[in-house]
Amino acid sequence: MKKKFSCEIDCANCAAKVEDAVKKIDGVKDARVNFMTQKFTLEAEDDRFEAILKQAVQTGKKIEPDFEIDC
Amino acid sequence: MVEHTLTKKQKKRLRKILLAGVIYAGLMIPDHTGALPSVFGNRAASLFLYLIPYLIIGSPVLRGAFLGIKNHQLLDEQFLMILASIGAFATGETSEAVAVMLFYQIGEWFQDFAVTRSRRSIKNLLDIAPEFANVEGADGSVRTVDPEDVLVGDTLVIRPGEKIPVDGVVTDGSSLINTAALTGESVPRSVSAGSEIISGCINGDGLLKMRAAKKYDDSTVSRILELVENASEKKSRTENFITRFARYYTPLVVLGAVIVAFIPPVFTGNWMTWIYRACTFLVISCPCALVLSVPLAFFGGIGAASKIGVLVKGSNYLELMANPGTVVSDKTGTLTQGNFKVTRVICADGVQENDLLETAAAAEGMSTHPIAKSIREALCARGCSSGMNTSIVSDTENRTGRGLTATVSGSKVYVGNEKLMEENHINFTPEKSGAATVVYVAKDRQYLGAILIRDEVKPEARGAIAAMKQEGISSFVMLTGDRKSVGDAVGRELGVDQVYPELLPQDKVARVEEMLAKRKESGRRLVFVGDGINDAPVLTRADVGIAMGSMGSDAAIEAADVVIMDDNLNKIPMTVQVAKKTVRISKENIIFALAVKMLILVLGAAGLAGMWAAVFADVGVAVLCILNSMRLLAFRPVLPGTA
8 A cells, every 4th residue: 555645854864864764664665755745655565554654653753853744 | 925934833943043143142242352251251151151042042953962862863963963062162162162053053944944935936836726616506506615526527617717626528608718837838728618628727708617527636637736746756866876875975974073083183182173173074964955956956847847838757757858869759649730631632634623522522421530531621621512412422331451432423433542543443643642641533443633631740840859959869760650651751851860660559669679779778768759649558668758748648647757738849859958957957966065065074174164164064055055956947948949
């Protein structure tokens, strides 16, 4: 499943770092943190999507405390 | 005015910056003029006083740094900034420590402001989203609803000046509609009952009623918005490179800082000086300007392209468009208009032109074949309509690849190519046709004459191809299913370098594959242009597939990498110009940011550049890169033939 969210990300480099970290989460097929459009796209296993999403947000917050998504 | 465009967060940060700035200035004056020597003579007291503005301005950075430590993010920008300013405090540069934090925050603020602004201006370029729809109920009452709530089949009322909310068909009224936001075409389109209209266009002076044919989500507008938004997700190679580079940049600079702080003083002593110099390294270690500069330029480039009615579906495609090698194009519908016209009528001795056309038209009957249509049109243009009488026609027989035969008022009529004539032993005069298709007509084995029909080339085609060559393409290749003589003639007329005629659809794919294999040697890209109707396989195979004039054709928009919304070939060289400018700006940004950073690193190590310069190298450069990228929004590609 692939889903797109509006997100808050304050710097371009942080976006790249969050993206890298989220991609490494188990079950994540692909992820993109777009600094220009402030969009977060997550592609992950269907049945665990919600759990993976939660974990992705946590990971993002660790790297960039201001990382936030609107569901 | 400016006040309104600031976000809440920006306002809050601005207040902090102003407050800290005032306090800082208030401390600087007595400090440097020696007005209050009793206080400033005491190091602890002055440190305490300077901590006030430092904490005001630095609190969010401190918080970030603290969280960074907690989460083991030691190469975090904020952590490194705090480390640098602590270093400055430690080496006795108290006022500079505050200044660095202050200017860092000012720079960050400007950076944020500039990015928000540019984001907004790119969105405004695509100001096509309708805000509402007027739905007419069964009783004739009109409700205003969100475009998302419009159902297929709803009757909508579009008042003058309003945006068309969803794709549909006009049921009542007539008007001129402005399609500029979608196609870049400035001449309004005239519509009346029965016309298909697409969402995002702006209604002119007439009141229109329409029937919704699609939901908002499936309508052109939302598809386009989604496309443009997704475009920046597909990263250009330059962006991938710079993101990878950034991963090594910060650790390397931090390593440099450690070396500068601890190695030289072992030999020279002077620990304070070298620690201060190391702190300037930490300030420069953030790669944000670099990481930001490339996607920002491409975002601007995609915006600039959409302004001329060209949708680029990814930054990577825009990057490829900057250096096209071979451009391959389909003929019919792409280089030509796809509608046939009678250009010449050649009569055998004693035959009237109108008789010839009438006979041919009658035999063709109501056929929808483009050739039949063109003959009917030619007849109508000459003011006759008797050929339309179909009751006198019988026994119509289609001869594939030859033409047709029919019985008209008791006489056997032959309409077709030379093969049809030869097979029926008709004594005809072969015509040299060039780019035209020749239709021979005979009645009761008596040769009447020939009709020359051709698909007209688009008026801008020749100029557009010349302009592409000026932009540096190595060759322009035309593929066509037409006969060699037709293909060659059109090719010569347009200045095409190579023509591959008589190709079946699968041959076209094979040809393109062949050229793709060859272009590997040259390293330049292969661009394919088609009308998107039956060339989807080729569109997807090419490095960049361009679909033309495919507004509303879902398949074409799906298969293509670049969609030209109107039918104008000039948009191709114009897109190349936008792409070149984009790539140039992104390169300028990279080189500028890297050069300034390297320079300040060297000067900083030598003790010639202080923290001020370092702050400029960090945030100042980022702001300048943003401003440089924004030039793309003002960029107007040159229309071929107008330069």
